[in-house]
Amino acid sequence: MVYNARWGILATGGIAQTFVRDLLKDTHARGTDDITHSVTAVASSTSSQRASEFIDKLQIPGNPSAYGSYEELVTDPNVDIIYVATPHSHHYQNARLALEVGNKHVLCEKAFTVNAAQARTLVDIAKRKGLFLMEAVWTRYFPLSVQVRELIRAGEIGEVLRVLADNSIGNASWDASHRMVNLDLAGGALLDLGIYSLTWVFQTLYHTLPPSQRKPPSSITSTMFKYPATGADEDTTILLSFPTTTPSNSLSPNRTSHAVAMAAFAVDSNPDGKASGRAAIRIQGTKGEIQVECPAYRPERYRVIYSSGEEKTKEVECPFPANGHGMYWEADEVARCVRDGRLESEGMPWEESVVIMEVMDEVRRQHGLVYPEKIETTDYPVAL
Numbered sequence: 106m107v108y109n110a111r112w113g114i115l116a117t118g119g120i121a122q123t124f125v126r127d128l129l130k131d132t133h134a135r136g137t138d139d140i141t142h143s144v145t146a147v148a149s150s151t152s153s154q155r156a157s158e159f160i161d162k163l164q165i166p167g168n169p170s171a172y173g174s175y176e177e178l179v180t181d182p183n184v185d186i187i188y189v190a191t192p193h194s195h196h197y198q199n200a201r202l203a204l205e206v207g208n209k210h211v212l213c214e215k216a217f218t219v220n221a222a223q224a225r226t227l228v229d230i231a232k233r234k235g236l237f238l239m240e241a242v243w244t245r246y247f248p249l250s251v252q253v254r255e256l257i258r259a260g261e262i263g264e265v266l267r268v269l270a271d272n273s274i275g276n277a278s279w280d281a282s283h284r285m286v287n288l289d290l291a292g293g294a295l296l297d298l299g300i301y302s303l304t305w306v307f308q309t310l311y312h313t314l315p316p317s318q319r320k321p322p323s324s325i326t327s328t329m330f331k332y333p334a335t336g337a338d339e340d341t342t343i344l345l346s347f348p349t350t351t352p353s354n355s356l357s358p359n360r361t362s363h364a365v366a367m368a369a370f371a372v373d374s375n376p377d378g379k380a381s382g383r384a385a386i387r388i389q390g391t392k393g394e395i396q397v398e399c400p401a402y403r404p405e406r407y408r409v410i411y412s413s414g415e416e417k418t419k420e421v422e423c424p425f426p427a428n429g430h431g432m433y434w435e436a437d438e439v440a441r442c443v444r445d446g447r448l449e450s451e452g453m454p455w456e457e458s459v460v461i462m463e464v465m466d467e468v469r470r471q472h473g474l475v476y477p478e479k480i481e482t483t484d485y486p487v488a489l
């Protein structure tokens with residue numbers, strides 16, 4: 106039987122539009138036959154008129170409800186899953202509203218929360234209430250990411266000893282009030298862009314291990330430059346050590362694998378915008394290397410280069426069906442989890458979201474980067 110997931114969209118900004126466009130794509134175009142999606146309600150904190158305009162602009166079928174408050178959305182009985190698409194600062198309060206007041210399943214945009222304490226609190230609530238909760242790290246659900254993880258697990262490039270991951274966008278001319286650099290909205294490169302670099306580090310050096318063998322990084326060091334107008338981080342580079350991915354074959358029992366996760370506004374991973382050939386991610390093993398092309402958040406191609414020189418380099422293209430953005434794969438995963446009564450997704454487990462938030466907490470601690478108390482707090486409800 107086909108399961109229809111009924112979504113409520115919380116906020117009407119840029120990514121909410123992109124997500125809904127993907128939800129409305131024909132599922133069959135990507136080979137999804139067991140799931141359909143419908144948008145049954147949209148809410149804007151600005152006005153119900155803004156929600157109506159969003160519905161009209163995207164031509165959402167089925168006459169969805171348009172609300173002028175998030176409270177009305179989360180208590181709508183025709184909604185199963187809330188998609189939280191507000192700035193980072195608001196994720197904790199908004200996701201908690203959906204879980205606690207609305208008893209709704211939640212897909213919450215990245216970065217999951219502002220800090221690990223908030224992430225742990227949300228997880229505890231979801232667990233206690235038997236509700237699904239996931240950080241919307243869409244890139245993990247691309248067929249490309251699934252293939253790369255499988256190649257690593259299968260030992261295709263041997264023991265992975267080093268990962269270099271860069272997600273830098275070449276735009277540092279934000280107005281001080283913009284969510285990208287505004288401390289009141291938990292702006293900055295680390296939470297906005299660095300989450301993708303860390304995603305690549307974690308999905309290659311951590312997630313590829315069986316859950317019982319996953320260990321948080323044994324060391325975290327970092328450098329940071331702050332955006333002069335606001336003090337948010339503009340350029341952050343993190344150096345991490347992990348236990349090796351295949352300990353049984355390890356070159357030496359105490360060996361560590363190293364990773365560099367970079368995120369910057371002012372420089373660009375791909376300065377002339379020509380993706381082909383430009384590696385955003387380099388996953389280096391004892392038998393070869395996997396290079397994933399720019400941009401780190403939405404790569405379309407990767408290659409496997411073998412050290413022996415005997416095997417020819419494999420070039421792999423992973424297009425986005427139906428001219429989509431690629432957010433539909435995570436939406437399908439959420440729908441399947443909800444249908445099957447699973448509270449978390451194997452691809453982005455709660456524990457891993459929390460460990461990654463802990464890394465970001467540590468990086469911020471190293472550079473005294475603190476957001477306003479009202480958005481760092483685990484108190485609820487707090488008016489933002």
Ligand SMILES: NC(=O)C1=CN([C@@H]2O[C@H](COP(=O)(O)OP(=O)(O)OC[C@H]3O[C@@H](n4cnc5c(N)ncnc54)[C@H](OP(=O)(O)O)[C@@H]3O)[C@@H](O)[C@H]2O)C=CC1
Pocket residue numbers: 115116117118119120121148149150151152155190191192193195214215216241243284290297402
């Ligand atoms: N997965 C991905 O590829 C991407 C994810 N993102 C993530 O999505 C989230 C939103 O980003 P984006 O859509 O670009 O942001 P926008 O600024 O375009 O939209 C954010 C929306 O949040 C709502 N909002 C509520 N309170 C506030 C407030 N105080 N200030 C600003 N907006 C507020 C508004 O909607 P309303 O008035 O309707 O309530 C606003 O339109 C972020 O967490 C970001 O990291 C962003 C881009 C890409």
Ligand SMILES: O=C1OC[C@@H](O)[C@H](O)[C@H]1O
Pocket residue numbers: 274297298402
């Ligand atoms: O999630 C994102 O991916 C694309 C980036 O351009 C954007 O800033 C970020 O929020």
